[in-house]
Amino acid sequence: MEGVVKKxxxxxxxxxxxxxxxxxxxxxxxxxxxFDQDVSLAFLDDGVYQLKKGQQTKGIETKNFSPxxxxxxxxxxxxxxxxxEALEARGLSEDDLVVDVTVLSRQEMGxxxxxxxxxxxx
Amino acid sequence: MLHIxxxxxxxxxxxxxxxxxxxxxxxxxxxxDAVYAATTGNPAAxxxxxxxxxxxxxxxxxxxxxxxxxxxxxxxxxxxxxxGFVDLVADNKVCQSWL
Numbered sequence: 001m002e003g004v005v006k007k008x009x010x011x012x013x014x015x016x017x018x019x020x021x022x023x024x025x026x027x028x029x030x031x032x033x034x035f036d037q038d039v040s041l042a043f044l045d046d047g048v049y050q051l052k053k054g055q056q057t058k059g060i061e062t063k064n065f066s067p068x069x070x071x072x073x074x075x076x077x078x079x080x081x082x083x084x085e086a087l088e089a090r091g092l093s094e095d096d097l098v099v100d101v102t103v104l105s106r107q108e109m110g111x112x113x114x115x116x117x118x119x120x121x122x
Numbered sequence: 123m124l125h126i127x128x129x130x131x132x133x134x135x136x137x138x139x140x141x142x143x144x145x146x147x148x149x150x151x152x153x154x155d156a157v158y159a160a161t162t163g164n165p166a167a168x169x170x171x172x173x174x175x176x177x178x179x180x181x182x183x184x185x186x187x188x189x190x191x192x193x194x195x196x197x198x199x200x201x202x203x204x205x206g207f208v209d210l211v212a213d214n215k216v217c218q219s220w221l
Contacts (some may be wrong), residue, residue: 014128017188018155046130049158059184059203066190089132091163100138118153 012047025122033075131166137221152186
């Protein structure tokens with residue numbers, strides 16, 4: 001596609017299902033893939049819970065969208081960053097996540113965010 | 123009485139506020155994003171362990187399972203289902219939702 005490629009970051013700070021933020025973020029991420037932009041996803045604070053393995057949503061009659069994170073590389077979205085301190089504070093490790101991610105410290109996350117052209121907050 | 127919490131202990135102070143106000147013998151039910159409080163490794167879990175002697179603690183199992191936390195529930199908190207939720211509401215004179 002012709003045109004300017006910008007660096008987009010989607011910042012996810014909410015747990016899934018309790019609010020609509022997590023699902024809405026993912027919807028916009030998928031839309032952005034259609035525009036051939038440089039897309040990064042960042043998971044901070046309760047946002048790391050979105051990537052937790054083993055989500056079984058039948059009981060709450062809601063769509064389990066966690067498998068979609070594994071499909072993102074098919075849309076050339078491969079930059080997923082997770083805040084180390086957020087994982088540790090929640091007793092989680094990389095092995096608990098549904099997809100391969102890059103784990104960054106808060107400082108590294110801040111630098112990366114600083115380097116973006118567009119930041120979208122969820 | 124019954125206290126219901128639906129917010130993550132990391133995101134809002136509803137969890138701390140509830141535990142500070144709830145009287146001995148009260149029932150506390152964790153639903154939606156509050157279920158994370160009752161999972162291993164969460165700082166709120168140790169507060170629940172301390173409170174288990176004076177409060178009756180429940181978590182809504184479908185919300186726990188939706189979040190991939192079905193196998194991380196701490197023993198201090200009992201899992202219940204939607205029918206159990208209704209029973210808790212019916213069995214208690216008043217109910218406070220910590221929104």
